[in-house]
Amino acid sequence: MSLSREDLAAIVARDIREGSYVNLGIGIPTLVANYLPPGDAIILHTENGMLGMGPSPAEGQEDPDLMNAGKLPVTARPGASYFHHADSFAMMRGGHLDVCVLGAFQVSERGDLANWHSGAPGAIPAVGGAMDLAIGAKQVFVMMDLQDRDGRPKLVADCSYPLTGVACVDRVYTDRAVFDITLDGLVVRETFDTTHDELRELLALDLIGIL
Template sequence: MTARLARRELARRIAEDIPDGAVVNLGIGAPTLVADELPAGREIILHTENGMLGMGPAPAAGSVDPDLINAGKQAVTALTGASFFHHADSFGMMRGGHLDVCVLGAFQVSEHGDLANWSTGEPGAIPAVGGAMDLAIGAKEVYVMTDLLTRQGEPKLVAACTYPLTGVGCVSRVYTDRAIFDVTDEGFAVRELLAGNTVAELERLTGLRFVTGAESVDAEEGSR
């Protein structure tokens, strides 16, 4: 069976790509792990849609402040200089193009950069889009953190999304447990292969054809 990168390791890999000085929103679920993996010495300002700028990592055991939570109701910390504001102001930041990067989960991402991450369209499913639409269209760069395949073995990278869309043409890069992909005019480009995977294996798993270049070839050689 092809190897997969653990979520914590993938979160660390995403954190490496966030530039110094960036204002970043981390979506509910796996993306919140990125907060604990930010490189030391790099100033990255974390924003939460429930009204906080300057969020820190998860608190140590026994140091939870019930008044400090992120949008997913997880306990967080506040860094020195953190600020708190009204929910409406927070959404104004998101919609106004003030976020450099957001990291979101996904059910599907199309090769055109369309994102579906709030509903599978199942009858009776509870709508739970939250602020994802605002983040998808408002952030300057949209990174997706997800597994390449569902638990049933279906690919999450697709030619066209079949689930209700969150945003159209909004995704910049996709970080999966097997490889990292950039969204280009020609489709998904393999940026980096992870855990010993190959382009041929990724294409077999997804049924897609991927753009490959010098950077991806170097990554493939390095994984052998």
């Protein structure tokens, strides 16, 4: 028994403190927006140039000049601001955002992140803002399944996919457990119908008990 992505998104949202400025990466992390508290407790950043991003517009109300980093139509909340790309990435690189939530192919036990390139021969590389997001917030959270489709763990000793960032991930939310990456090692913060022994057997990594 493991958590659904929706349930996991709710748990990530639970852990984001009110008052935070947050960037939700493309894909699964966008689900987190559905579970954030209502009102203006959390301000969303989209790296193409807006703070105060609101939900998708009603059908027929889409504005092609107003989109998110996934190039999907969004809305601007009261209090929103627009800025150019260099400002937007300075905001991230400069450590002004509180939390960034990203998907991943793999995360290493030291917090290395691989999420931009499959490394497959002939694949067209495309990085976008992935490497900026990886280092672009006070806390970088990853949301991913603990295992890939073939059952191989995605939390690993060393990433085999090309790296997006080095030692940049602070916490990993998976369908089986939540891990903190600390200077002392990998800390199991929370489990979902999974024992520590099962995690040790699956990951073959040194795990430190519940924080």
